[in-house]
Amino acid sequence: MARKETDKSRIAPAYKKLLSTFGGQNWWPAETPFEVCVGAMLTQNASWGNVEKALANIRARGALSLAKLHAMPDEELAELIRPSGYFRLKAKRLKHLLAFLADVKGGKWRDFLRSLSLEKARETLLKVHGVGPETADSILLYSADMPSFVVDKYTLRIGGRCGWFPHGTKYEEARAIFMESVAKNVKVYNEFHALIVRLGANFCKTKPLCADCPLNSVCPKKI
DNA sequence: ATCCCGAAAG
DNA sequence: CTTTCTGGAT
Structure with missing residues (x-):
């Protein structure tokens, strides 16, 4: 047939x-656009419950900000996010994203993404090592409020x-x-x-x- | 196709 | 004990 x-x-x-x-x-269960970015990286192949534990560890350290996390040594960050799995790998990947966000002038990374066309913003995020299609689209949709x-x-x-x-x-x-x-x-x-x-x-x-x-x-x- | 990795469910 | 979890790079 x-x-x-x-x-x-x-x-x-x-x-x-x-x-x-x-x-x-x-959705997304987060306080700020920045927290969405962190959660999007940590939830790669991990249950959200374990991501929450990792986020709680970061928050308890008073480090849930771009400046604090960006300045934190990889091994220290890895220990905080341990519950979310792949912790050494994710520490490096998260640092790559943080470096990208911190590189935007005036800390206006969200405005920067929104100033680009949807597909251009997506391509830009995909260039970050450790950001794949799902993570890029999650950041665009749930952090930048862009229709991806x-x-x-x-x-x-x-x-x-x-x-x-x-x-x-x-x-x-x-x-x-x-x-x-x-x-x-x-x-x-x-x-x-x-x-x-x-x-x-x-x-x-x-x-x-x-x-x-x-x-x-x-x-x-x-x- | 394999590796990265902890935590909880099945 | 094995599978699965709001994947991505090699």
Whole structure:
């Protein structure tokens, strides 16, 4: 049969369903735009609970600022962020991002990013060693309030299963599909990614709980 | 494909 | 005990 197996038009209805079921997720859980950047680096392949422990360690040291962290030796920073995993690696990566942010004149790194076009700002962040697509998009969306859709492991898994796009679709392609499927709007991108994370963590897991899934009625269950 | 790495869930 | 967690570089 030549029936179309995937259809991005399923995306917008799924968003509505998730939002009506779970409500607004109030992301990103951080006090300041800078804290979003730190959290975005630390949460790479780590659970948020462990990232919170790392952030608490930094805060307890009174070091949750660009100047303090930038000046801190790598080994000291590594010890503080130990709970978030890959601590030696992440200390170096975080320092690379801090160096980039600190290099912006007048400390206006957020204004600088916002002065660029979305794709130019994204390219600029991707040049920072340790900042990949998801981290760059997280910083753009949740720190700079720029409309860059964040894709993650859950997004690709859910999208494949729900027939939003083919299994095996890569990051950039998935991002493009989302950005042409829902309103190009910071608030929508913010909520949608957060809702996807919640769905992926609680229902669309490796072993999916389809019976209780909020998307059960709109998912072809292409597992 | 492999490495980086701790913490909690399964 | 094994898998997974709001990945990225080599």
